[in-house]
Amino acid sequence: MAKMKIKKNDVWIDMTPMSDVMVLLLTFFMLSANFVKNEVVKVITPQSRTEVKVPSTGTLDITIDTLGRVFLATDKVVTMEYALDTLLSKEFSKYKDKLGAQNKELRATFKAETQIGIPMEQLAEYLGKTHEQMTHQLKDAGLPLDSVVEIPNPNKESGKDTFSEFQLWVKAMKNGYKKWYKETTEDMPDGAEKDAIPSKLEICIKADQNTPYARFKKVISELQDINESRYKLVTQYKKEE
Amino acid sequence: MAKKKESKQKKMNVRVDFTPMVDMMMLLITFFMLCTSLAKPQAMHLTMPAKDENLQEQDKDKSKTELTVTLYLAPEGKLYSYIIDKKEKFGEIDYLEEVSYGKEGIRKTLASYNPYRSNVAPVQAIINAKADLDGWYAKQPSGKDDKTMKISGGASTGADTLLSVNETYDKALIMIKKGHVDVVKNGQKDMDLAKFATFMKQMRDGTENAEDLAPTLSVNIKPLDDATYDDLVKILDEMQICCIGKYVIAQMTEQDYNLLGAAKTKYSELQKVPELKDYPKAAAAE
Numbered sequence: 001m002a003k004m005k006i007k008k009n010d011v012w013i014d015m016t017p018m019s020d021v022m023v024l025l026l027t028f029f030m031l032s033a034n035f036v037k038n039e040v041v042k043v044i045t046p047q048s049r050t051e052v053k054v055p056s057t058g059t060l061d062i063t064i065d066t067l068g069r070v071f072l073a074t075d076k077v078v079t080m081e082y083a084l085d086t087l088l089s090k091e092f093s094k095y096k097d098k099l100g101a102q103n104k105e106l107r108a109t110f111k112a113e114t115q116i117g118i119p120m121e122q123l124a125e126y127l128g129k130t131h132e133q134m135t136h137q138l139k140d141a142g143l144p145l146d147s148v149v150e151i152p153n154p155n156k157e158s159g160k161d162t163f164s165e166f167q168l169w170v171k172a173m174k175n176g177y178k179k180w181y182k183e184t185t186e187d188m189p190d191g192a193e194k195d196a197i198p199s200k201l202e203i204c205i206k207a208d209q210n211t212p213y214a215r216f217k218k219v220i221s222e223l224q225d226i227n228e229s230r231y232k233l234v235t236q237y238k239k240e241e
Numbered sequence: 242m243a244k245k246k247e248s249k250q251k252k253m254n255v256r257v258d259f260t261p262m263v264d265m266m267m268l269l270i271t272f273f274m275l276c277t278s279l280a281k282p283q284a285m286h287l288t289m290p291a292k293d294e295n296l297q298e299q300d301k302d303k304s305k306t307e308l309t310v311t312l313y314l315a316p317e318g319k320l321y322s323y324i325i326d327k328k329e330k331f332g333e334i335d336y337l338e339e340v341s342y343g344k345e346g347i348r349k350t351l352a353s354y355n356p357y358r359s360n361v362a363p364v365q366a367i368i369n370a371k372a373d374l375d376g377w378y379a380k381q382p383s384g385k386d387d388k389t390m391k392i393s394g395g396a397s398t399g400a401d402t403l404l405s406v407n408e409t410y411d412k413a414l415i416m417i418k419k420g421h422v423d424v425v426k427n428g429q430k431d432m433d434l435a436k437f438a439t440f441m442k443q444m445r446d447g448t449e450n451a452e453d454l455a456p457t458l459s460v461n462i463k464p465l466d467d468a469t470y471d472d473l474v475k476i477l478d479e480m481q482i483c484c485i486g487k488y489v490i491a492q493m494t495e496q497d498y499n500l501l502g503a504a505k506t507k508y509s510e511l512q513k514v515p516e517l518k519d520y521p522k523a524a525a526a527e
Contacts, residue, residue, distance in 0.1 A: 015258070016259050029270060046470060056281075208470065213469065233284065
């Protein structure tokens with residue numbers, strides 16, 4: 001009888017320390033990690049010894065892959081929507097029927113997108129596809145850098161301004177963010193909370209380490225044309241040799 | 242016997258089985274490990290000059306001096322430096338040299354370049370000054386964002402400025418990069434706050450005396466179209482390590498292509514880059 005009792009006690013393992021450790025680990029991961037964005041086009045950024053971190057919010061990520069295709073991403077979905085609306089109201093008004101706010105399903109799909117890289121011409125068709133098809137198509141797409149959109153400008157000699165779709169998107173995103181910032185901070189009292197929100201969208205360039213310089217140069221030169229001359233280059237930290 | 246049984250049951254009740262809890266924790270941890278990343282990417286600041294044709298013409302003339310280094314980033318990880326020790330020698334191909342990336346290559350070349358044969362090479366002097374500044378920074382007590390540093394405004398205005406340690410560090414680094422290497426006490430890992438105040442006032446009023454400034458190097462970075470983005474970042478990183486304040490990413494001009502092309506005979510490695518001769522000259526004028 002006594003023997004039986006001992007055996008029973010042996011089987012029981014005390015899980016309390018184990019669960020203690022687990023809780024600790026979990027807390028550590030929850031506090032120190034940040035979520036990986038589900039990006040379709042991924043790049044391997046080069047290494048540098050800079051010690052400045054990329055801000056976690058208020059950034060406009062411009063991804064340039066090895067073939068020079070350009071994708072835009074931002075952490076604020078609202079900004080993306082505002083940008084789309086701005087573009088539809090002005091430069092791309094001919095797609096308003098297809099992409100306007102009345103197409104609820106398409107807009108919901110658009111909001112779930114993490115990267116923008118489909119030319120406006122194909123956007124409506126693209127958003128109607130299945131998720132797998134979309135991923136497949138986005139990988140081979142990229143925002144057009146050369147496509148010229150003409151906007152009448154009476155102040156200019158030629159009577160028009162010319163922009164690429166990429167430039168228009170960057171401008172629209174910047175304005176969209178500004179609008180969102182104004183709406184959010186309007187009723188906020190001055191203080192640390194308000195200061196924590198960046199007032200401007202910062203351009204972060206995320207290029208693959210094997211991207212030819214010519215491709216990078218092209219993007220930079222398009223950005224310079226719309227008076228954007230400050231960037232952050234996204235890199236991975238490397239220890240001193 | 243009956244009594245014993247009762248007490249046994251009580252003991253069992255006290256124990257809570259933690260196994261499901263641990264199971265759940267494991268699941269959560271796995272989820273967090275897979276869906277998050279610990280390493281946050283680093284940001285490297287880059288400011289490009291505004292597009293202005295007139296400005297570039299002016300700069301071109303200024304850049305042809307002994308204090309200017311031109312770096313050509315060629316494809317396949319090749320790097321060429323063009324350093325002339327006298328203004329008049331601009332354009333001579335003998336000064337084109339192949340260097341490697343990294344500590345023993347380009348960093349050494351830049352840090353040891355000494356056109357005036359002074360005791361310490363210009364870049365090395367600035368690197369040393371930054372090391373002293375870092376030493377000073379490490380010695381400061383915590384609370385580096387608090388405005389605790391009192392910077393005297395000088396006899397004329399009298400108003401003192403309050404700065405935090407971090408702000409002082411940033412300002413001092415800008416001064417060092419400009420050539421105010423004596424803002425730190427040489428080799429003592431300490432800062433000269435009186436001089437810091439003077440320089441700050443001078444920089445604000447625009448009354449800097451050019452003779453007080455140590456010579457600083459400026460670097461023209463000229464990547465060829467086939468160079469990779471990685472090469473560019475490596476060089477920009479090197480600019481930060483060497484504390485070079487003045488650098489510009491410039492376009493290849495026809496002169497540059499000619500220079501690289503002419504040196505081809507001398508540097509046989511360059512012949513391995515077949516694209517070089519195919520570079521259209523029109524692209525240079527872009």
